[in-house]
Amino acid sequence: MENRLEILRQRVDELVNLVQPDKKRYFFVHLYGVSHFAAILAIRRGLDPEIASICGMLHDISAVISGSYDNHAIKGAHEAKKILEDIDLFTTSENKIITTAISRHSDKENEHLPYDEILKDADVLHHCLYNPSYPVKNREQSRYSKLLIELGVNKKVLK
Ligand SMILES: [Fe+2]
Numbered sequence: 001m002e003n004r005l006e007i008l009r010q011r012v013d014e015l016v017n018l019v020q021p022d023k024k025r026y027f028f029v030h031l032y033g034v035s036h037f038a039a040i041l042a043i044r045r046g047l048d049p050e051i052a053s054i055c056g057m058l059h060d061i062s063a064v065i066s067g068s069y070d071n072h073a074i075k076g077a078h079e080a081k082k083i084l085e086d087i088d089l090f091t092t093s094e095n096k097i098i099t100t101a102i103s104r105h106s107d108k109e110n111e112h113l114p115y116d117e118i119l120k121d122a123d124v125l126h127h128c129l130y131n132p133s134y135p136v137k138n139r140e141q142s143r144y145s146k147l148l149i150e151l152g153v154n155k156k157v158l159k
């Protein structure tokens with residue numbers, strides 16, 4: 001295959017395809033959705049959209065593999081490291097950026113490094129926009145409001 005993001009996506013697809021049918025759709029939509037939001041935030045913030053996309057594709061990989069969200073950020077960083085080392089298309093420093101972002105993505109209350117924040121923000125955007133009729137969770141309201149302002153879309157979405 002042609003390109004390392006697509007090679008990584010193929011690997012993620014294989015893992016998602018092993019998930020129970022009722023959960024498969026959400027994982028596909030969520031991982032690709034977070035990957036797309038991460039890319040646009042990276043462009044907005046002058047960072048690399050490919051690396052941000054990889055973070056999005058892999059961020060919940062532990063939940064995909066194990067079926068559980070318990071400590072899935074830390075466990076997911078380990079799973080992602082194994083996949084990235086196996087694919088062997090990313091540098092050591094890229095692997096570090098990606099696995100660090102995954103390990104911190106559940107800590108939405110605190111602020112970390114730029115790629116960590118892109119992943120948290122992309123995750124929140126996807127939770128909030130998956131179905132705009134669903135209420136925004138209290139713990140995501142602040143990040144979501146800031147993101148709508150950053151992206152210049154707040155007037156169109158907020159009532
Ligand atoms: Fe997560």
Ligand SMILES: [Fe+2]
Binds near residue numbers: 059060
């Ligand atoms: Fe997520």
